[in-house]
Amino acid sequence: MVPDAAAADEEKCLADGIGRLQHNAFYMHRALDSNNLKDALRYAGQMLSELRTSSLSPHKYYELYMRAFDELRKVEMFFVEETRRGTYSVTDLYELVQHAANILPRLYLLCTVGSVYIKSKEAPAKDVLKDLVEMCRGIQHPVRGLFLRSYLSQISRDKLPDIGSEFEGGANTVNDAIEFVLQNFTEMNKLWVRMQYQGPIGEKAKRGKERSELRDLVGKNLHVLSQLEGVDLDMYKETVLPRILEQVVNCKDELAQHYLMDCIIQVFPDEYHLQTLETLLSAFPQLQPTVDIKTVLSLLMDRLSNYAVSSTEVLPEFLQAEAFAKLNSAVGEVIEAQVDMPISGVITLYVSLLTFTLRIHPDRLDYMDQILGACVQRLSGKTKVEDSKATKQIIALLSAPLEKYKDISTALNLPNYPRVMDHLDNATNKVMSTIIIQNIMKNNTCISTADRVDTLLELIKGLVKETDEAQDDELDEEDFKEEQNSVARLIHMLRTDDAEEMFKIISTVRKHILLGGPKHLAFTVPPVVFSALKLLRHLQNQDGDVNGQEVSVTQKKIFQLLHQTIEALSSVPSPELALKLYLQCAEAANDCGLEPVSYEFLTQAFILYEEEMADSKVQVTAIHLIIGTLQRMNVFGIENRDTLTHKATGYSAKLLKKPDQCRAVYACSHLFWVNEQDGVKDGERVLLCLKRALRIANAAQQMNATRGSSGHVTLFIEMLNKYLYFLEKGNPQITSSAIHDLIDLIRTEIQSDNTTSDPSANAFFSSTMRYIEFHKQKGGSVGENYEQIKV
Amino acid sequence: MASRRRMLLKVIILGDSGVGKTSLMNQYVNKKFSNQYKATIGADFLTKEVQIDDRLFTLQIWDTAGQERFQSLGVAFYRGADCCVLVYDVNVMKSFDNLNNWREEFLIQASPSDPENFPFIVLGNKIDIDGGNSRVVSQKKAKAWCASKGNIPYFETSAKEGFNIEAAFQCIAQNALKNEPEEDIYLPDTIDVSGGARPQQSSGCEC
Numbered sequence: 001m002v003p004d005a006a007a008a009d010e011e012k013c014l015a016d017g018i019g020r021l022q023h024n025a026f027y028m029h030r031a032l033d034s035n036n037l038k039d040a041l042r043y044a045g046q047m048l049s050e051l052r053t054s055s056l057s058p059h060k061y062y063e064l065y066m067r068a069f070d071e072l073r074k075v076e077m078f079f080v081e082e083t084r085r086g087t088y089s090v091t092d093l094y095e096l097v098q099h100a101a102n103i104l105p106r107l108y109l110l111c112t113v114g115s116v117y118i119k120s121k122e123a124p125a126k127d128v129l130k131d132l133v134e135m136c137r138g139i140q141h142p143v144r145g146l147f148l149r150s151y152l153s154q155i156s157r158d159k160l161p162d163i164g165s166e167f168e169g170g171a172n173t174v175n176d177a178i179e180f181v182l183q184n185f186t187e188m189n190k191l192w193v194r195m196q197y198q199g200p201i202g203e204k205a206k207r208g209k210e211r212s213e214l215r216d217l218v219g220k221n222l223h224v225l226s227q228l229e230g231v232d233l234d235m236y237k238e239t240v241l242p243r244i245l246e247q248v249v250n251c252k253d254e255l256a257q258h259y260l261m262d263c264i265i266q267v268f269p270d271e272y273h274l275q276t277l278e279t280l281l282s283a284f285p286q287l288q289p290t291v292d293i294k295t296v297l298s299l300l301m302d303r304l305s306n307y308a309v310s311s312t313e314v315l316p317e318f319l320q321a322e323a324f325a326k327l328n329s330a331v332g333e334v335i336e337a338q339v340d341m342p343i344s345g346v347i348t349l350y351v352s353l354l355t356f357t358l359r360i361h362p363d364r365l366d367y368m369d370q371i372l373g374a375c376v377q378r379l380s381g382k383t384k385v386e387d388s389k390a391t392k393q394i395i396a397l398l399s400a401p402l403e404k405y406k407d408i409s410t411a412l413n414l415p416n417y418p419r420v421m422d423h424l425d426n427a428t429n430k431v432m433s434t435i436i437i438q439n440i441m442k443n444n445t446c447i448s449t450a451d452r453v454d455t456l457l458e459l460i461k462g463l464v465k466e467t468d469e470a471q472d473d474e475l476d477e478e479d480f481k482e483e484q485n486s487v488a489r490l491i492h493m494l495r496t497d498d499a500e501e502m503f504k505i506i507s508t509v510r511k512h513i514l515l516g517g518p519k520h521l522a523f524t525v526p527p528v529v530f531s532a533l534k535l536l537r538h539l540q541n542q543d544g545d546v547n548g549q550e551v552s553v554t555q556k557k558i559f560q561l562l563h564q565t566i567e568a569l570s571s572v573p574s575p576e577l578a579l580k581l582y583l584q585c586a587e588a589a590n591d592c593g594l595e596p597v598s599y600e601f602l603t604q605a606f607i608l609y610e611e612e613m614a615d616s617k618v619q620v621t622a623i624h625l626i627i628g629t630l631q632r633m634n635v636f637g638i639e640n641r642d643t644l645t646h647k648a649t650g651y652s653a654k655l656l657k658k659p660d661q662c663r664a665v666y667a668c669s670h671l672f673w674v675n676e677q678d679g680v681k682d683g684e685r686v687l688l689c690l691k692r693a694l695r696i697a698n699a700a701q702q703m704n705a706t707r708g709s710s711g712h713v714t715l716f717i718e719m720l721n722k723y724l725y726f727l728e729k730g731n732p733q734i735t736s737s738a739i740h741d742l743i744d745l746i747r748t749e750i751q752s753d754n755t756t757s758d759p760s761a762n763a764f765f766s767s768t769m770r771y772i773e774f775h776k777q778k779g780g781s782v783g784e785n786y787e788q789i790k791v
Numbered sequence: 792m793a794s795r796r797r798m799l800l801k802v803i804i805l806g807d808s809g810v811g812k813t814s815l816m817n818q819y820v821n822k823k824f825s826n827q828y829k830a831t832i833g834a835d836f837l838t839k840e841v842q843i844d845d846r847l848f849t850l851q852i853w854d855t856a857g858q859e860r861f862q863s864l865g866v867a868f869y870r871g872a873d874c875c876v877l878v879y880d881v882n883v884m885k886s887f888d889n890l891n892n893w894r895e896e897f898l899i900q901a902s903p904s905d906p907e908n909f910p911f912i913v914l915g916n917k918i919d920i921d922g923g924n925s926r927v928v929s930q931k932k933a934k935a936w937c938a939s940k941g942n943i944p945y946f947e948t949s950a951k952e953g954f955n956i957e958a959a960f961q962c963i964a965q966n967a968l969k970n971e972p973e974e975d976i977y978l979p980d981t982i983d984v985s986g987g988a989r990p991q992q993s994s995g996c997e998c
Binding site: 022023025026058059062063065066067070073074077153154157158164212213214215216217219220222223224226227229262263266267268269270271 | 860
């Protein structure tokens, strides 16, 4: 039958059943209202006959059952009232209901009267219960039997001779209560398991589904047991658990074993599990090889882990119970027993075990490593793990210690940690590496020995090394930047105050990052360079107390390393970056007083400028950087300085555009006038530069005039400001007449240029003039220089 | 018959796993409490006699599994409920956030005839924990939610210390009583004057 039609059919079946049930219930109530017991029982029997159907799935059957169940509550109330009133004796009723024609209605009614019977205490509860649980054997149809027994379980729930119950005492002991529930449980489990083997083979899947729906009826018995006051630890240990496990193991049914183990773990309290761990765990390897043990065992470990952190008082219990050793060996045995367990399952088990260990034995790093080692053993011989479930689990496994200790150093102390990581594919390695870096950044962990740095960088090589796979092209540019930026951030966390060790760290980092591809280097070289520069400054600061010669040796070593590191960038198309770094190094060498070293770095910068920089805009930026750096240098002798300034000025004048030339050349003027004490103050050469810049500005202006475009009056105003600057600084070569000429020139330009007047140029000029005015009026040593200027 | 029907009041307790549904019921019915967590499987009830305005009623209190995997048979037992008790743990935000889901799920599954006015009661349990210091859901917040859902009565309880349990269940019983009977009154097509039994129609075996 097609599923839809089958469903509609079933729906109709249920509706019909409910209809007939309501019909009989109606007459049953009428009979009850008129105290006609005979008729009432007859209609009740007919009503309950609806539960004899075989055409409903468990879900639908349950609906029908609930209707009947509600009706039976009214019958029960009638029985209670009438026996109280003395109309009938409960023993008579107990006999009377057994006249029902069919066994199923008979047993429902019997259970209902049984409930009243126990309540009346006219017979010992244990006898009635025993009778009922035995009588129910009469139903061997699994679905009907399961529901009948669940009815029995429900109506007897508050009448068990449990400790503290009104039904306990005399001949009734808690043992009877437990025996009753266990027996009902055993019978129900048998019915439930047998269901798998009844009916046509073709409907096996359907039966599996139906059985799965019915599982709570069986499991509820365990819930009832767990709620019994009398099931204390001893009772649980000696009777309840062994009896349940016996049934679970012996039924040899996959579904039942998985579900019932889960139930045991969930319904009984944590401390019971802890005290009976050995018994419970010994059942696992005895289960069917297809049972999903890993989930159940993980649930157990998770529960115990949560229990361990719930209160500090319980921790000694765990130690006393040797929980780790027991769980560890159980995990091993289960993995051995289930050869077909997927690797993701294996790792899941180890994740749970590790979580457990982290909570109970945070000080036992050896346990941790033992677990990781076991994982490595299971992973070895296999190719890299690519199954997404498994990789997720490995990430969880490796993240757990990081989260717990908030310190990567702990993980670096576990020899098996990197070995587990070795089994990850590139993508997962990257994910894990990122997690490690994030952990370091979040907890602000400094890694302060070269050995650890080496281990760490080896660990995260997925991010550092270039991978030979072509997949890299597909990598999202943004993601790549993000990754490499995080590596760069990490490099700054690799540090110590011990200079010697720091040098080792830097060398180690360098060794690792140079394995990276051109794209990596652009991100990773700068932090290494700056780490090294920082070390240099550090050495300089402690110059006093360390042997000077030793320091300079180290300095030279560092500069050598810097040189080689930046050189690596030349293979990379990022000359601008390399140039900036060379200039940084040149300045650092200058600060260390190492003239040849500084000269060498500047030379490298010039070579890059000459050979690698073709774009005019790039050139402009670069030459200004060079000029700026050079200006701050004081280490050079006259000869070297001349060579370098000559080069800088030369390149400035060779820039593509006239305005750029002009600006670069007037910037060069600063190379000959350093305001510091003992600084170069070569007024003549300053003037030479300014004059040269002025000539270029004139040429630019003339070129514009021929083209008819707007003038470069701004250039002249900038020049005027340069003149004023040097005038202020007391350069004797700057004459007031030169300044007057320049002011006149600008005024003419502005007036002739009125068609395309440039408001910003006008504003610039007026504020410059106001500035002159201001100083003239202010007087003082600076004002003196301005005296000669007439506005 | 009508009077007999009205003597029984059916109450369903819903809420996330571990909020204390079973403990609340056990404290109310048996005056017992255990600190140990024990999951509930399926659904079952305990009964308790309760007096309202000099009349005795039987409260049928259904405790349910908070974990979905222990609710394999569905929720047919919601049918005919007179009151639904929604429980959350004042120390667990998620359990409060989920109240809405539990409420809606109940209204869909039980489909009461007048969902707008169906009586709910909200209990904020475990107020004893850590002297109230670990509490994350404020009384104000809980009350605001209850007000927004049609003024649901709200109680703060401690199943462990038995605090407010009696008052809460008294309110539950009173509200359950106010609920109009859900059950559609069955009227047979023909009145069987002879009182004779109808022939068997079941298709099951003769057991």
